[in-house]
Amino acid sequence: MSQFTLSVxxxxxxxxxxxxxxxxxxxxxxLEEAFQSLLNEQQFNIIVNFRDLAYIxxxxxxxxxxxxxxxxxxxxxxKLAEMSPKVYNxxxxxxxxxxxxxxxxxxxxxxxxxxxxxx
Amino acid sequence: xxxxSEQIERAPRRWTRFSRLLTQxxxxxxxxxxxxxxxxxxxxxRPPGDQGWxxxxxxxxxxxxxxxxxLAIEQVENEQVVYKTFRNLALAVLATGSxxxxxxxxxxxxxxxxxxxxxxxFFAGRLVCLIMLMALxxxxxxxxxxxxxxxxxxxSRLPRIFVAAMYVVAVIxxxxxxxxxxxxxxxxxxxFAMGSLVALLGLILATRxxxxxNLRREQKWKLVxxxxxxxxxxxxxLAAIEHTGGTSAALLSFAPGLLNFSSTLGLALIFTSTxxxxxxxxxxPTASAIDRRNTEVSSLANFARLLTQSLDTEHLVDTAISxxxxxxxxxxxxxxxxxxxxxxxxxxxxxxxxxxxxxQLMTQSVGKDLVIAQAVSQxxxxxxxxxxxxxxxxxxxxxGELKSMAAAPLQLGEDLLGTLYVAKDRVNGFDRxxxxxxxxxxxxxxxxxxxxxxxxxxxxxxxxxxxxLIARDLQERLLPKQMPLSPFYELYAESLPASIxxxxxxxxxxxSDNTIGLLxxxxxxxxxxxxxxxxMIKGIVQALSGQCASPKELLAKAxxxxxxxxxxxxxxxxxxxxxxDEHRTLRVVRAGHCPTLVVRSGVGAYSQPRGLGLAIxxxxxxxxxxxxxxxxxxxxxxxxxxxxxLPEARSPEGEELGYDxxxxxxxxxxxxxxxxxxxxxxxxxxxxxxxxxxxxxDDSTLMILRWR
Numbered sequence: 124m125s126q127f128t129l130s131v132x133x134x135x136x137x138x139x140x141x142x143x144x145x146x147x148x149x150x151x152x153x154l155e156e157a158f159q160s161l162l163n164e165q166q167f168n169i170i171v172n173f174r175d176l177a178y179i180x181x182x183x184x185x186x187x188x189x190x191x192x193x194x195x196x197x198x199x200x201x202k203l204a205e206m207s208p209k210v211y212n213x214x215x216x217x218x219x220x221x222x223x224x225x226x227x228x229x230x231x232x233x234x235x236x237x238x239x240x241x242x
Numbered sequence: 243x244x245x246x247s248e249q250i251e252r253a254p255r256r257w258t259r260f261s262r263l264l265t266q267x268x269x270x271x272x273x274x275x276x277x278x279x280x281x282x283x284x285x286x287x288r289p290p291g292d293q294g295w296x297x298x299x300x301x302x303x304x305x306x307x308x309x310x311x312x313l314a315i316e317q318v319e320n321e322q323v324v325y326k327t328f329r330n331l332a333l334a335v336l337a338t339g340s341x342x343x344x345x346x347x348x349x350x351x352x353x354x355x356x357x358x359x360x361x362x363x364f365f366a367g368r369l370v371c372l373i374m375l376m377a378l379x380x381x382x383x384x385x386x387x388x389x390x391x392x393x394x395x396x397x398s399r400l401p402r403i404f405v406a407a408m409y410v411v412a413v414i415x416x417x418x419x420x421x422x423x424x425x426x427x428x429x430x431x432x433x434f435a436m437g438s439l440v441a442l443l444g445l446i447l448a449t450r451x452x453x454x455x456n457l458r459r460e461q462k463w464k465l466v467x468x469x470x471x472x473x474x475x476x477x478x479x480l481a482a483i484e485h486t487g488g489t490s491a492a493l494l495s496f497a498p499g500l501l502n503f504s505s506t507l508g509l510a511l512i513f514t515s516t517x518x519x520x521x522x523x524x525x526x527p528t529a530s531a532i533d534r535r536n537t538e539v540s541s542l543a544n545f546a547r548l549l550t551q552s553l554d555t556e557h558l559v560d561t562a563i564s565x566x567x568x569x570x571x572x573x574x575x576x577x578x579x580x581x582x583x584x585x586x587x588x589x590x591x592x593x594x595x596x597x598x599x600x601x602q603l604m605t606q607s608v609g610k611d612l613v614i615a616q617a618v619s620q621x622x623x624x625x626x627x628x629x630x631x632x633x634x635x636x637x638x639x640x641x642g643e644l645k646s647m648a649a650a651p652l653q654l655g656e657d658l659l660g661t662l663y664v665a666k667d668r669v670n671g672f673d674r675x676x677x678x679x680x681x682x683x684x685x686x687x688x689x690x691x692x693x694x695x696x697x698x699x700x701x702x703x704x705x706x707x708x709x710x711l712i713a714r715d716l717q718e719r720l721l722p723k724q725m726p727l728s729p730f731y732e733l734y735a736e737s738l739p740a741s742i743x744x745x746x747x748x749x750x751x752x753x754s755d756n757t758i759g760l761l762x763x764x765x766x767x768x769x770x771x772x773x774x775x776x777x778m779i780k781g782i783v784q785a786l787s788g789q790c791a792s793p794k795e796l797l798a799k800a801x802x803x804x805x806x807x808x809x810x811x812x813x814x815x816x817x818x819x820x821x822x823d824e825h826r827t828l829r830v831v832r833a834g835h836c837p838t839l840v841v842r843s844g845v846g847a848y849s850q851p852r853g854l855g856l857a858i859x860x861x862x863x864x865x866x867x868x869x870x871x872x873x874x875x876x877x878x879x880x881x882x883x884x885x886x887x888l889p890e891a892r893s894p895e896g897e898e899l900g901y902d903x904x905x906x907x908x909x910x911x912x913x914x915x916x917x918x919x920x921x922x923x924x925x926x927x928x929x930x931x932x933x934x935x936x937x938x939x940d941d942s943t944l945m946i947l948r949w950r
Contacts, residue, residue: 148767181766185811217834218854221867
């Protein structure tokens with residue numbers, strides 16, 4: 124079992140959260156904290172990079188639902204990027220592609236933020 | 243303690259008493275024989291001094307039982323026994339001295355008649371002899387017992403040698419006729435020298451009074467009194483027998499050996515009483531300190547006992563406070579308890595100070611910029627404030643002032659469980675000795691607190707487990723007990739929580755047109771919270787199903803009820819299938835749930851109509867994305883609803899079973915034409931082979947329909 128780690132980096136115009144390992148009921152609170160501190164810093168353009176995430180449970184999915192409304196009401200967004208097919212399948216089953224923008228490339232997500240900003 | 247020592251003493255007491263009486267009876271009998279013999283001698287007109295053989299034999303026979311008894315005296319360990327022995331000795335000496343002094347005074351008036359062969363001398367000698375012989379066991383035995391106390395360090399031999407030497411002196415003296423004959427007079431000086439040597443031995447033994455130290459203070463005072471009585475008694479005894487006239491004259495003429503023995507004994511008694519008197523007086527100044535030390539030891543012992551008795555932490559802490567107060571002799575004590583970030587101050591059952599005063603004391607300075615509370619938690623050692631700054635009064639007695647204090651960490655290894663505080667009403671109240679004691683007490687208290695907390699948490703855990711088992715039972719009852727029976731299909735369903743309770747469930751509902759609906763649902767999260775939501779969803783779905791004509795309508799209405807009503811993070815997934823019997827058709831909707839596995843004409847496939855999870859999206863978005871899939875089946879076809887616990891079953895290496903292997907197992911079994919129950923067995927056989935018997939990490943639910 125690979126351990127869950129989380130890091131936040133700046134990638135204008137957004138902040139990127141990189142996830143690795145297993146995101147489940149035990150590790151979800153860490154992600155929640157990361158979102159909360161970004162919101163406290165008034166950072167509403169958030170990309171979550173799933174490149175190294177091996178597994179996501181329902182508790183992990185719930186974290187995105189908890190913050191998306193507040194982020195969007197502040198004219199920001201949570202965009203998801205670079206999911207493995209397995210992780211994508213979990214999001215897809217739940218119908219998350221109807222609710223979130225999911226990109227195969229982090230760059231595309233960033234570009235989308237840039238376009239939104241310029242509009 | 244008191245009862246224990248009495249019981250130990252009681253066992254040999256009966257024999258002791260009997261053997262002492264026996265000794266006295268033998269002595270008295272011997273005296274009677276002597277008296278009769280001398281009477282007849284008088285009558286037959288033979289000189290009374292002419293009984294050499296008898297004089298040799300009599301004392302040996304008389305003292306033999308006494309010597310045997312003396313050898314049998316056990317070494318005493320308990321100073322309380324020695325104390326009582328000396329008390330008895332003092333009374334015996336006093337009694338003997340008083341009894342002997344009377345005939346001495348009386349006889350002194352008739353000293354001219356006390357001629358060697360006179361009748362008065364004869365009877366007076368017998369009387370004194372009887373008194374002395376009767377008193378001997380009461381005087382000699384206690385003396386030996388006192389000398390043989392273990393605390394004195396005296397070997398077992400010395401006191402015996404002492405007594406044996408006394409008897410030897412007495413016996414030899416019997417052999418020496420002191421009147422008439424020059425050889426007899428020649429023996430007087432060596433005998434006197436021997437007597438002095440024995441008395442010196444007695445003096446050495448008398449210094450061994452170590453047992454006095456451990457007596458209680460009031461016992462030491464009493465001992466001074468008893469020693470004075472014993473000194474007075476033995477002085478009277480010596481005065482009686484050493485007096486130039488009277489008794490000594492009578493004894494000289496009748497039993498010079500006894501006289502010699504008695505004077506040696508008298509000297510030993512005087513030495514002993516004097517030394518004990520002096521020792522008791524000298525022990526008095528330290529009596530309070532010794533008492534305090536004994537209190538301290540018993541406090542620690544009490545506390546150790548408390549350790550095993552108190553389960554409730556608060557009760558334990560309050561008791562610890564009173565014990566600490568007593569043991570240290572403090573005016574007040576209190577304990578600051580830490581548990582995680584929570585800090586609690588407990589003042590004990592009868593607090594003498596208020597919480598405010600306690601806080602005031604805890605901020606007393608012990609160095610530059612360091613208050614006592616911080617100092618204890620940083621340095622982890624006993625801290626002392628010799629002189630409390632400012633005036634700090636007790637609550638109850640406003641005149642009293644607290645003048646010094648100490649604090650000790652309650653720690654176990656690195657963990658600081660709290661701090662013990664004690665305060666006294668005098669400055670410099672804590673010497674090195676109290677600091678050591680406070681430390682020892684604090685360690686005991688810490689250990690007891692930790693133990694009681696462990697016990698408490700195991701109680702709580704046990705109760706929690708009980709409640710979870712009840713919850714499991716309730717949750718099992720929420721699942722339908724019987725599957726509907728139909729000529730068109732057969733059904734099997736089960737749901738296994740990964741922990742005691744789970745968030746998965748299956749149900750059978752009836753739509754408004756009386757068609758039957760099957761549903762399988764998975765609530766996000768696991769364990770108790772998921773189980774609570776599961777119960778709620780089941781209630782909502784059951785209430786709504788009768789009003790809905792289709793599974794799509796049912797899930798849409800359920801989403802309205804659930805969305806926004808619960809925690810934003812929370813959601814559920816559900817598959818619902820309406821059974822149209824006569825057409826062998828299923829109308830399936832999927833709210834974010836795992837796809838349905840269907841096997842038609844031996845070919846497996848996953849049905850995954852579009853649909854968002856429940857409570858994820860607003861009703862408009864949810865409804866517009868909810869697709870209904872209608873599937874027609876033939877007899878022998880299967881439809882299998884399940885939760886993600888099955889495809890996510892993991893091998894010991896961490897690999898997931900996956901949807902493909904699941905389908906493979908199902909189609910293989912379908913080719914055998916198995917019934918739903920057998921299909922379940924086939925699926926779990928495959929899963930168990932994959933996980934190698936490891937339990938599933940997630941709840942797993944399975945609902946299998948086979949068309950007839």
